[in-house]
Amino acid sequence: MQNKNKTVVKAKEILDLFLTYEQLSLQEMSTLSGLAKTTVHRMIGSLEEMGLLAKTAEGKYELGFMFLQFGQLVKERLDIRKIALPVMKQLRDDVEEAANLVIREGNEAIYIEKVDTTQPVRVFTQIGRRAALYAGACPRILLSFMSSQELQKYLEETPLVAYADGTITDKRKLIESIQEAKTRGYTISHSELRNFTSAVAVPIYNYSGQVIAGLSISGLENRFTEQRLPELIEKTVAAGKAISKNMGYLEQ
Template structure:
């Protein structure tokens, strides 16, 4: 693998995750690279249009060209259109925020969402990421992930605990994923953010392959009051509807 390419992509990821611009010294420290190396990478990315220099302060920020690439990629994801009616139906029935997610490494990426009309609701953004083993859509995608890819995550090791409810290690996660496969849906009981619960089910494409996850999330107390089992039935039915539409494309 080209080392310069890897470093350049890592630099882009760091810049795109920041709310504002960053200087060379700051970026070099975060990436553990030399200042001259970071400067050369930045100059190349500026020339290509992926990075913009922020005035005369000597700092840099990611440009909109990254967003443009992502937007074009999203347009090619046909299952977003197939899932849209099911997402609207699920929102109307549950009154909770609805997410459509895909797996990227060990994280989920939210590729579409519909916000709950409730004044207190789960916060997320399209393009946002979350640790897959902590959220319902992520656990669904891990449960039906290809075995060779899944083995890297499930190799015996502890897991970072975001809340007291996070799975402590990969052995516990493996048991949880087996339960997800048996029941056909996953539940997140405050495993990433203590106050937010979620429920998700798989979206299947041609041949029954799981290609995305459809789910809801909301304040823990409201999800408990409505009932996990009742909400899970709504989520499973919505995911089945979206899968049927996708199979008919």
């Protein structure tokens, strides 16, 4: 606790005032927080510039639209776990493989929900686990549906490091895989994050048509045979569409 940044703490003290008050003037913020008026003036200038506070026509301040964006993201991420879980359980029962749900956080994928397989030997995945966006079917499905500008920036800045024998470390091959995912609506991986494991992943869309998550099934590579893959793909695609529909997405 002693390592808290004092500037950040003061900024939070100012923002906390808006939990009680809808609008506040500079003087009111100074009085209520106990901070010097010059300090508050400096702080709210930065908060306003970042979109965390907004100045009204009357010269007072209120919470900025950035909080609306953050709030919507938090709500959406909580909603998707609740909406996806029953579909994930059914998918797991249908294919007898683990089902995973991931979202993008910066340049990483983070696993936010999982349903373990009933198989005696399983692939271990932990909620909260992070993975590079280029490695593994579920993270890569998120990468595949980035905007072209974001994708180009990511490819230029991200070194492709091998995590297992099948990790794609050639940018040309990665781009080909991304293009295939966009065309097919799913992606497949073999031994990309762990050796002898495979996965099939599909995108999850929200009401506005944005890809907000990835759904995958994963298991041992010897259960993802060429003969079985069409069935696994079909069921995973159907599950992804069901979750997207429940998120308000209307398929074109």
